[in-house]
Structures are given as C-alpha cells and as structure tokens.
Amino acid sequence: MDKIKVLSIFGTRPEAIKMAPVVRAMQQDDRFLPITVVTGQHREMLDQVLKIFKIVPEYDLNVMGKGQTLSTITNKVIIGLDTILENEQPNLVLVHGDTTTTFAAALSAFYHQIAIGHVEAGLRTWNKYSPFPEEMNRQMVDDLTDFYFAPTSQSAENLRKENHASEKITVTGNTAIDALKMTVQDDYQNPELNEIFDKGNKVVLVTMHRRENQGEPMQRVFRAVRKVIDQHEGVEVVFPVHLNPKIQEMAQKELGNDSRIHLIKPLDVIDFHNAIARSYFVMTDSGGVQEEAPALNKPVLVLRDTTERPEGITAGTLKLVGTEPQDVTNAMIELLENQSIYKKMASAKNPYGDGDASLKILDEIAKSIKR
Template sequence: MSTHIAFVLGTRPEIIKLAPVIRACVDGDVPFTVVHTGQHYSEKLDEVFFTDLHLPEPDYNLAVGSGTHGEQTGRMLIDIEQILLDEDPDIVLVQGDTNSALAGGIAAMKLDAKLGHVEAGLRSFDREMPEELNRILVDHGADLLFPPTEDSAARLREEGIPPERVTITGNTIVDAVLQNRDIAAEHSDALEDLDLSAGEFVLLTAHRPGNVDDPDRFAKLLEGVNRYAELANTTVVYPIHPRSAEKLEAFDLTVPERIRCVEPLNFLDFLHLEDTASLVFTDSGGVQEETCILGTPCVTLRENTERPETLDVGSNVLAGPEPESIVVNAFEMQTKSTDWELPFGDGNAAARILAQCGVESVVPTEARS
C-alpha cells in the first residue's frame, strides 16, 4: 500500500522549499494532500507560487490570515486536526519554523500519523525569535527529522534526539534553485519591467518582526542600506512585504531616496533578481541560502543566523541594523570572491526525504543503477 503524505504549509518559503518534494510525489505517483493554512494571506505571497512552480492547487486552504501568534496557531490547529482525521495520512510533513509548521506539527503529534520535519536542527540561539521556539518544539515532537547539514544534525544529537530519527538530506532549497534558475533566466521579465541592468543594482528584503516592528531599528536599517547605495552609486530594489508596508505607514517612516519599493514578486522573478543583483541585503533565512547557492554576496541585517554555514563559506555576513556596520560590511562583501563552496547539498534532498518516508518510487540520483 502506498504511503500517503500530507503537507502542511502556509508561507512563501514553505511553498518554495516543499515544492521539490511535492513535485517528486507527482512524478512518483505518491498519494498526497496539501493543506495551505493561509498564514501569508496575500495572493502575491502564496497562491501565485503554486502556479509559478507548476504545482497542483492545495486541497485545502484555511485562509487563516493574521492575528497574534496564539490566535493564528490555534485557528490552524483546530482545522488541521480535522483534516488529518478525515484524510488519515501516514506521514505529515512540515517545513521550517513558521506557525503553520508548529500547528501542523502539534496536530500530527496527537494523532496516528508520523511527523516529519524538513529543515530540522536549525538554531539562531535567540529565544526571543518566535521562529526559534517553533523549530525547537517541532524538532522535539517529530518522528522523522531531516536536517540539511551535518552541523544541524549535530545540534539535534546534542539536544538528546535519538539518532535513528535523524537523516541528513541536504536542503530542498538547492533542489528548488537548481530546478528553477535557468527557467527564471529564460522567462522572467523582472529586469526589463523594473528598468534594471544585471549587476548594477542591489536587492533588499526586510520583513522580520524584530526589524520592522521597531520603528527606530527599521529606520536605521533603511538609512544604512541607503547610505551604502549613495556611496556605491547604485539603486536598491525593495520588494516590500505587505506587513512591512503597513509598518512604514504606521510609524510614518519615509523610505530614503535610493531605495525603490516595488510590489512583491513571484518566485521566478525574485530568483532572477537575486541571481543578477550585485549584492543582497536581507533578514530572511531563505534568502541567505538562495544567494549562497546563486553566488551572490549577502549582508544579513540581523545579529544572528540559523544558517551559520553561509558565514563559514563566506557568502554572507551579519551586519545588524546599525548604518555604519551595514555600509562597512556591504563594501567588504563586494570585494570577496564568489566561488565559495556550496554547503547545503547536491539537489537530491527531496528524493532522500521521500525515501525515508518509505516511498520506494522516488530514488536519489546517486542511488540509481
């Protein structure tokens, strides 16, 4: 009897990182159910990604939307539990550190289905980040843990998780980027639409609550990025998250002249901008990974990261929000070689994950005869 897998997801990074696993299920004729919580409640931030990535539409869309962490997670948990009771999957897969992952994880823990955690073992060691608490809780409740690297696997062992539950798979973001980089280059019109030239602009993403919920920190961050752009005589493109846009308005913050705010982009357009930017400023963990894979220097606007591998190979640096630090670190990254070693795997993570889920119809490339 075939293994039935339920995917619970709700944000752009989850859709992108689980897309290779869902696609492998389609190719391998593996029965699956996709539950979209609607944690990202803008069509440009969620549903459009299913179209861009050629994925089947979700079987369920809970449209949970915004709210406090407790409200959002609680509403998800109630609905996810009923769906899992109705669908009766063998395995529930969640990804990363969102409230969707936490709600899906708790629901699975209380039922007969096994819980698998994609991208397990990441730690920022900052317990003030809601994401840090989510990833720890899901890791310790999961039956199958899929850390992307040996470092993340070692953290799980240090925390007392039995090694038989842990399988290093590589990161599915490598699968996703390698599968879509050439498609993005061929089909994306983002450079033309935004009147940009490859290598002559900088990309910015900033959306984490720790940055955008604090008006002083948000203002410093924008000032630092803008100051770098003035000194480097370049333009900064900022595809702005709806929540960040709301905070700008609420705090009455003016975006500096060198920073161009644009609407959120679809995955292929954003991937192409990451690939062709001279530098990327971000507070996103996923963007730290994507730029590392693409060979684009990255400056992270935080004091910590759950992707230390990017620091180790030299693709990324932690600058925090202070303008002087942002400028100094940005110029330093511009002088570095971009031929760093890729630390996140070989693009076979999805197949390894499904193999550990008992799916025999999908086999990693290196294991095929």
C-alpha cells in the first residue's frame, strides 16, 4: 500500500512546539511519508524549537522580514507554497492552530484542491478582534478544513454549531501535552534559573506578548505586578521578555532594576517547560501556556478579557483576570495568600488530554485518507 504523503507546515514557536510531536510520530510511522515546511514567521524562536526536537524541514520559506505586516506574511506564504504543492502533490496538508501561517497555508492548499487537516481546530472566543488576528484565522481555516482534530469536546461542539460534519471531527486532546512528555525532566539543570528557583521563594512565571495587550494594557499589568512584588518579600518574578522591541522597552521601564523581578531573554522550550514545572503559578496572555501549565498542576492567571480555552476556566485551572490593575493585583494576592484557593486550582483536572494526541491524529488520518 502506498504511504500517505502529509505536508506539515508551521512558522511560529508555539506552532512548532505543538506540531513537533506530530511530525516526530509521523517520521516513526511506516504508514506515512512526511514532508515538513516551515515559513519562518518567527525566525529565531522557530529555529530554536526545530533544533531541540531534531526536525530538519524539507522546505523553508523564510518569510520573516523587518516591519512585516499580516498582509506581507500571508502573501509570501501563499506564493511560496505554490511551487511546493505543485511539485509534491501531498495527500494532506496539516496545519495547526490560528497563526497567519496557518491561514495562508490552508488557503493555498484549498487553491490547489488538496485536503486540509487542522490540528487544534474549533477553539473560539466568538469575538473577531480578540485575540487578533488569531480568532478569525482559526474560523476561516475551519471553513476550509476537511479533517478537524479538536483538542476537547467543547471545541468539537463549537465546530458542530458551525455545521461542520460530525464524522470529520475527532477529539484528540492537545499536542502541547505530548510535547511536555518530551521536555520536562526530573534532573533538569539550568544555572541561571537554578539561582532563582533554589532560593526557596515563591516564583511567579510571567509571559505577555499579544498584539491587543501591547501598550497601555501591558503597562497596567506590569505596574500591578511590581506593586504586589514590593508588598510580598518572599516572592520573585521570572519574565522571559518577548523579542519585540516595544515589549522589551516597556518591561525595562516598568519592571527593571528590581532584584526580585528577573527580566530574562526568551527561553527555549525545554527551559520554559521546566520553568513552568518549578514555578508557583503562571501569569500569561499566551494560548499554549493555558494548556501547558495545568498539565503541570500550576494555576494560571490569564491576562486577557477573553479566552478560546474555556475548558480551563470550567475545570478551575485557569482564572480570567484581564488587564485592569486592581483585578490583577487581587488575583495575585489571592493565590499568594489563600492556600485553599491555590490548592483547588493546582489540583484541578487538566482538561487537555493525557499526551497521546499525536497518535490519535495519525490514526484518524490513516483511516480517512483515500490512497
């Protein structure tokens, strides 16, 4: 029987982390002929993940440019994929999540009349500008998709509400949990992080980067964080600061020159996952971290007004706090001072699966693709 040719495409660090377990599993599965394409939408951070997971792409579109816009990324990806799809003629194009790479790749596959599989399909906020542009990227991709790999029953139900065929929807769990099995280590060592975590203080891990939070919302959060740290001596913050110059500048302005607030360079995936595992709780506006931290029994304060991951709110692993200073302050103090609430969030059941999402995805592809 002919092997199934699957072209997997991704371009950002979060996509790469979540697609790496799928690509690695495919490389070890005789049913498949995998082809990997990266767009380089996030260049340096993407390359870091590829190296860690030992993935060598067959194609690299290298679209990242100075001052790039959503329009230029979309245009470069569609044009760059034209020749690749014509030459390779895969049975399936596999995309992930909600990035501009994801939308442009799905549109290109549609133009070439090639079947599309969407990993992490069905997440919704129902607000087209929150998160921006991710919410509409995901909705538009799902309108083009042939095979939906939904991480939870809630995301599958969202797809059914939009009249996507039930027989094309498979609940798989989230591949982020698969990745954690490959990165979190009992004997993990990092001298820079060890120096912080080994003091015995409560360490709060912070990440913040979303477009809609840049500017005043981010400033409000940073000031709230500093206020809480100033009032709690046994607490420290680790903040791997995004490479965006505007975020770097604001972080230094609002959080710099404090011995218990550590503004560090972005961490690779192994360092970051192990930092989550050693932290007390996490504050983030990232989507992926909302899945990763609960799997490691860490409460998460979500620095957004909406989330496309409501399962975590329902389960009690996440708390949506937004960016208003008093809300952020209250939520931090509650987790730092109220052990009952902390333990309840830390022990809540992770709703995102048990780490076998990649195998479920491959089995469904093998069952569904006509060769």
